[in-house]
Amino acid sequence: MEKPARTNHPMHDIISGRWSPRALDPAKPVSREHLASLLEAARWAPSCFGDEPWRYIVWDRFIDPDSWQRAFECMVPGNQAWAKNAPILMLSIADTLFEFNASPNRFGQYDTGAASENLVLQAHALGLAAHQMGGFDPDKARSAFSVPERYACMSMIAVGHPASPDILDAGLKEKELADRSRKPVESRFFEGSWGIPVKIA
Amino acid sequence: MEKPARTNHPMHDIISGRWSPRALDPAKPVSREHLASLLEAARWAPSCFGDEPWRYIVWDRFIDPDSWQRAFECMVPGNQAWAKNAPILMLSIADTLFEFNASPNRFGQYDTGAASENLVLQAHALGLAAHQMGGFDPDKARSAFSVPERYACMSMIAVGHPASPDILDAGLKEKELADRSRKPVESRFFEGSWGIPVKIA
Numbered sequence: 001m002e003k004p005a006r007t008n009h010p011m012h013d014i015i016s017g018r019w020s021p022r023a024l025d026p027a028k029p030v031s032r033e034h035l036a037s038l039l040e041a042a043r044w045a046p047s048c049f050g051d052e053p054w055r056y057i058v059w060d061r062f063i064d065p066d067s068w069q070r071a072f073e074c075m076v077p078g079n080q081a082w083a084k085n086a087p088i089l090m091l092s093i094a095d096t097l098f099e100f101n102a103s104p105n106r107f108g109q110y111d112t113g114a115a116s117e118n119l120v121l122q123a124h125a126l127g128l129a130a131h132q133m134g135g136f137d138p139d140k141a142r143s144a145f146s147v148p149e150r151y152a153c154m155s156m157i158a159v160g161h162p163a164s165p166d167i168l169d170a171g172l173k174e175k176e177l178a179d180r181s182r183k184p185v186e187s188r189f190f191e192g193s194w195g196i197p198v199k200i201a
Numbered sequence: 202m203e204k205p206a207r208t209n210h211p212m213h214d215i216i217s218g219r220w221s222p223r224a225l226d227p228a229k230p231v232s233r234e235h236l237a238s239l240l241e242a243a244r245w246a247p248s249c250f251g252d253e254p255w256r257y258i259v260w261d262r263f264i265d266p267d268s269w270q271r272a273f274e275c276m277v278p279g280n281q282a283w284a285k286n287a288p289i290l291m292l293s294i295a296d297t298l299f300e301f302n303a304s305p306n307r308f309g310q311y312d313t314g315a316a317s318e319n320l321v322l323q324a325h326a327l328g329l330a331a332h333q334m335g336g337f338d339p340d341k342a343r344s345a346f347s348v349p350e351r352y353a354c355m356s357m358i359a360v361g362h363p364a365s366p367d368i369l370d371a372g373l374k375e376k377e378l379a380d381r382s383r384k385p386v387e388s389r390f391f392e393g394s395w396g397i398p399v400k401i402a
Binding site for chain 1: 206208209210211212213215216217219220221233234236237238240241242243244245246247249250253255256257258259260261264265268293295307308310311312313314315316317318319321322323326333335346347348349355356381383384386389390391392393394395396399400401402
């Protein structure tokens with residue numbers, strides 16, 4: 001199912017076409033070739049001082065169902081309701097310190113968000129569905145998977161092949177079929193100084 | 202100049218081809234149509250609860266040179282040395298609170314990093330050069346442009362048309378021509394638990 005952004009101005013297909021589907025095919029694994037491309041896309045994101053502060057942990061239900069299940073159990077029920085079908089779960093993790101000198105890295109989360117955007121755009125380019133979630137217990141994930149204290153657990157990412165929205169229950173199906181929307185440009189994009197709307201048509 | 206990533210696995214052209222050039226054409230403005238597409242790409246990034254925590258301030262040297270100059274003066278000398286040629290500077294800014302209920306948003310910087318990645322990928326897709334910098338004084342920028350305390354100033358972004366590396370001084374030209382590189386996959390991408398390298402070829 002395609003849900004291209006209703007854009008005010010043209011943008012590249014993989015940016016306008018990317019969205020966060022919930023309907024995933026439970027029977028179809030993600031190939032290792034596709035997984036490798038997703039991680040490679042994240043790997044080539046830009047970062048402050050080239051520190052590459054992102055880390056990812058991958059769980060593949062078709063390879064290690066027990067670990068996948070432990071990751072699944074970190075999610076809130078509202079996300080479990082659809083992410084149960086995801087063949088792959090991932091956790092994005094941000095270093096709070098620079099690797100090269102262990103001083104605070106105030107760009108760790110920002111750069112990790114960029115890497116994850118590359119990852120989900122690459123998923124879309126391959127015809128996969130990728131959906132990031134803030135709704136999980138980061139402390140439980142840290143404990144379950146031995147994430148050291150200096151790193152921040154950021155986002156769970158469900159990845160799989162798209163399925164019909166009919167596999168979702170009624171409430172989720174309604175969300176899946178709803179139009180995508182964004183807030184007005186003038187609320188977010190300024191020119192010259194804070195609060196002055198940018199001058200684009 | 203093209204510097205495609207030396208990838209281990211295939212990825213989409215706009216992801217593999219994006220890099221952070223320093224050689225910008227000082228005489229060629231960025232059209233409002235192109236600027237609109239860059240901001241639109243940022244606007245359609247994903248965000249936790251759809252809160253869209255990013256904000257951007259744009260300065261266009263061909264439209265408002267005084268404001269552009271004030272933004273320029275927030276940068277460290279090492280960045281000024283090449284960003285002086287940028288027709289457009291932008292600042293990415295992250296909300297630390299959710300807009301919908303004013304509670305802390307731990308995804309504000311992460312989501313803003315995603316929006317900026319969309320922006321720089323869209324720039325690359327249009328044949329523009331976009332280069333993010335952490336090297337600026339965020340307090341000076343906050344004061345100069347009235348950024349409210351609840352928002353974090355994240356990254357300065359120089360945007361322009363690419364130019365020959367010959368316009369750079371010797372040290373910067375060397376950086377401009379250097380190969381791009383990334384750290385080994387196994388240092389960043391794990392499977393099953395922290396520190397266990399992901400199993401991809």
